[in-house]
Amino acid sequence: MNKSRVLVQMSGGVDSTVAAAKLVEQGFEVIGVTFAPYEPKQITCCFSETDAKMACDKLGIRHIYLDLKELFQRNIIDYFLSEYMQGRTPNPCTKCNPEIKFGRILELADELDAYWLATGHYANVRYDENLQRHIIYRSENKSKDQTYVLWGLKEEQISRIKFPIGNYDKTDTREIAKQLDFMNFDKDESQDVCFIPYNNYKDFLYQTQEETIDNLQDGYIVFHGKIMGKHKGYPFYTIGQRHGLGIAYSEPLFVKRIIPETNTIEIGTEDEIYSSGLIAHSVNLIKYDDLSEPKLFEVKIRYNGKGSMAYCQMTEDGNLHVQFLEAKSAITPGQSVVMYENDDLVGGAIIEKQIESE
Template sequence: MKVAVGMSGGVDSSTAAALLQENGHEVIGVTIVTHEGGLAETAALEAAEQLRIPLHVLDFRTVFKQEVIDSFAESYYRGETPNPCVLCNRKIKFGELLKQSRRLGADYLATGHYVRKMVDETSGRWLIQTGLDAKKDQSYVLYSLSQEQIAHALFPLGDYTKEQVRDLARNRKLTAADSSESQEICFIPDNNYAEYIRTAMGKDSEPGDFTDFSGRIIGRHRGLIHYTVGQRKGLGVTFGKPMFVASIDPVGNRVILGEGNDLYTDVLWATDLNWIALERLSGPLKVQAKIRYKANPAAAVLYPENNLVRVQFETPQRAVTPGQSVVFYDGPTVLGGGVIVSDKCGIRQDLLKAE
């Protein structure tokens, strides 16, 4: 079986490739150039040479900007806080890269994600489950994959912890064994989102008012791209008590501030739904739900409402953030997920798509 491995040159992809080789598969490396200044192709070439596998370097800068960077930036202008990794996995890694890998003759595309894949013997649907290493589990960012994408994906590291993977690499004398962890957002190396967005899109975000929940103006903000729900630092205004971003109103160009307790809500709504373990949600369903990548799963009930799903939590959740994904689990199994379109103040009507 011929397997293309998405190579970054790090310990995860290098070890995944080595394990597949040892299992008797024909392995090729594929790496993508996604933005200016990326160094992944250099490290990937070194890893491929050590493993003695061919490496195909693919220039994805144009499609990456169109599908990920532009979408990321426009979301911030709308007062959302998107997760670009979710979009990249669906559109780029298991979208364009999987297509290119298949054109290169590969049967599967393997990555170094810490997740497990299996099939539901009853329904025949492909499933994604959490990885063995709870601290490294990446199932959250793969909830939007289609059945076709999962069918042609392999995740060799799902049954290993990160330290076990490093040990496997050291035992094989891979130069990537002690490589550093990858950064949170690959195309923003200094984590200065606002400056990156201004530069990438060639426009700034208009200043406006800070208000409280009653609409009373309590200060001025620098532009919506500088803020996210739950933020306390960097407001640029002092109030004599801790104040947080509770909601963002792009229609009125307002940032609504509140105290810590004002950030909690027991309900959210989500759209752009994708189901993995289910064909569709036909009625109320008890789940565990994660409202951001590093959040702990929380007990909730899902209710379908037209093209949305309402998520009713047993206990209030802090800083529900439009643009982030909410992912639903049944134990270790990813049921599906969607993009949050509500916050403490309820549904953001400006984020709803026309039927």
Template sequence: MSSKKIVVGLSGGVDSSTAAAVLHHQGYDAIGLTLWLMKGKGQCCSEGMVDAASICEQLGIPHHIVDSRDLFQNAIIDYLVSGYGSGTTPLPCSRCNKTVKFGPMLHYAREHFGVDRIATGHYARILYDADRERYQLLRARDRRKDQSYFLYDLSQEMLAGSLFPLGEHDKDATRRLARQYGLSTADKPESQDLCLIEAHGSMQQFLDRYIGQQEGEIVDLDGKVLGRHTGIHHYTVGQRKGLGIAAPEPLYVVALDPPRNRVIVGDRSSASRPDCTMGYLNWVSIPEPSTPLRAQVQVRYRTPPVEAVLVPLEGGRIKLVFDEPQFGITPGQAAVAYDGDVLLGGGLIERPN
């Protein structure tokens, strides 16, 4: 098996295209691989497959397409529909990376090409910690583009078999490299939303396709009815816009009550919490801790990390105690712990008791 042989995941965007070009020009024997996830105009779908094939033709490397639509339907779409229907706000990207992309791509690379390494255009870094004998996941050099948050659930085996050629670059450098290599995707607009949103127009339109509208009450913390809604799947904790309620002060979604089909609202302080619990944990750069651990924790991709203490609980769960109450802690989203640039581990925020 050649150590310079590698399978590159190609979505058809500039990042994965540049990753493939960088490796090709470094002398790697690259093979392009695109996952067919769904129909639509998202970069991972029909348009993306055409662009990925064009990049492979430009680079003179083979291109393969794997039909992953059934896997994507079962692992991601059904998961999203179930989560939103039960009153949580699921995070599809980290689950997709683990169950649809990295795991299956590594398996396909080994089974079909005898290759034990894959590469993607993600902005993150991987280092091997010889003292702990485990792979570490680090933020990208460019904090603005860092995608490690969405990679927290990757296993040690997946990290050992993965390469992120863009981890040391910023987006401007990636664009410059793409132009330098003459890639057809060099000036392709960046995807701003989930592939599901690109394909369906909005998350609400996507969910309405799978979850029937069911009217219910919008109530305050005392149970007073303030308005009505057309489905709790249209709401998420911390949401302010779209409530359709006139009030003397801004109201935010504080909680969702699926058994009674209610949306509960309150002021901003009532939508802030001093702590939360998390489950379905994956410890990446360190072994599972047995004593409290201080870290910087990111509870949403677009929010900055905040100081917190991670307190181990029975059953492999963690209680997060924030130094200051945090707004909009949302069940179903990921809480990811860092020590500087090093991603320690992460898990899913649980519904409060």
């Protein structure tokens, strides 16, 4: 396969544009690809075929447009909706990356005889001689680091990735684009979940699941076994949520547990939403082959959350057991638990349940 040829995912945004420009500068034969995950809307800033094509034309490189709407709907959006309807809070980016951005797009790279696949992620990759494998590690720009959403990648994917702007500061990225006279140098940042307009989860869920949610309204909100009120449909709530409960009490109350089977939401005080650990499924390890013995890692349970030290170990049934040194608040089923050793991404999994503090 041609190691001088690289396929660059280009959304039309500044990050992927500068990534492509850097690779051209380094002497690679660069091909840009823009994939459509859904029907574009005026308020969507996550991809623009027009802006990507303009950037490619300016760089003098080939541009390919790929329609992946059906695949994205089936693998990502339907998954997202299913998780919410089961009372969980998913992170669709952690599924999109291994299955589409570094899955289906890597297949396109194969078709084009391009060994490398590049993106505008703020992350890094290196080959570790001792471990005989490729390791993803955090960006020097910790405020923009995106390794959290890359935990699902496999060695055969990681070994072919380039992150040309992995350690850049966003200000520097924009300045480079401006100096190169790209019109998108001041384009808005992408939103959290690309397919949800204005990040309004409630509207999106209601528009796509209206009949089901209408039948879920008027379920009970329970505190210490006592009915405190009724909710508006459990998919509209997440663990740790405080606002919108409509419950008056002497101290703040938070969503502690969502029980779809009984259409019930349990709430508790701030102290009661802390957990000592968690169990997670769909484990993917990047740095090590196994975790049969407990190891101490820095663990993140939210994209923008602060990491905490915890002992991590695989169980006999293939799940991941995480035991925090200090109890954590609002551990949320459906979210990703991601492990780090220093700056190296060890791996991750999807949170199944909390382990209650004693």
